[in-house]
Amino acid sequence: MMGCKRGMGWKVWVVGGMAALSLGTTAFANDGAKKEAQRMGKAEAKRDAYLDQLALFNAKQVAMGELAMQRAQSPEVREFAQHLVQDHRQNTDDWMAWAGSQDIEMMTAELAMPMMGTGGSGMSGREDMAYGEEMKKAGKHxxxxxxxxxKELDKLGEKEGMAFDKEFLSRVIDDQEKGKKMLGKGEKKFETDPAFASLIAKTDSLVMGHITEGKRLKDSMK
Structure with missing residues (x-):
């Protein structure tokens, strides 16, 4: 009888141990899934915040170009401004089309010519905490x-004549060079996404053309 009782006790212990192991494995799996969800949420937030920067970059170039089309004294500068507007509007359309294909709601940005209106970015209805926290921080920036x-656009609007032309070109060149750095970082950060990286490279080529032409025009005014 004693042997029988011992055996039953051992079986109970084994069953209990297996149950504990099962619960531990489930908890570990749930913890792993949670961490993966957080990682993906942060990665998607960084991508969407990057898209917001691109949207604002394009919006500012369009706004400055439209202002220059009205105010620039030099016909060459007005022509350059027209190309700037056309190119950055097209680039915005390209990015919006890509975002739409990925079910991403990309920010739209508008700058008033001398208040602003911006829409949110990212996937609508997102509720995961990691994504929300990252986007909240990005939103402040x-x-x-x-x-x-x-403010820079308003300041540009205060200029007139040749002073406007020079300030416009300086502002565009500076912005485009900053944009090029931003795109360079994006190419490295998102190199694992071929379609995304390809569109960044296309935008980079566009920016390089504006830098070259802007500098040529500015040098001709010296």
Whole structure:
């Protein structure tokens, strides 16, 4: 009888141990899934925040170009401004089309010519905490960038004649060079996504052309 009882006790212990092991494995799996969801949420937030920067970059170039088409004294500068507007509008359309194909709601940005209106970015209805926290931080940076962009546009609007032309070209060259750095970082960060990286490279080529032409025009005014 004693032997029988011992055996039953051992079986109970084994069953209990297996149950504990099963619960531990499930908890570990749930923890792993949670961490993976957080990792993906942060990665998607960084991508969407990057898209917001691109949207603002394009919006500012369009706004400056439209202002220059009205105010520039030099016909060459007005022509350059027209190309700037056309190119960055097309680039915005290209990025919006890509975002739409990925079910991403890309930010739209507008800068008033001398307040602003910006829409949110990212996938609508997202509720995961990691994504929300990252986008909240990115949103604060975007608010400051948007305000700074509007201030620069207002300041440009105060110029007239040749002073306007020179300030416009200087502003465009500086912005495009900053944009090129941003695109370079994006090419490295998102190199594992061929379609995304390809569109970044296309935008980079566009920016390089504007830098070259802007510098040529600015040098001709010296």
């Amino acid at each position: 975007m608010d400051k960038r948007t305000l700074d962009a509007q």
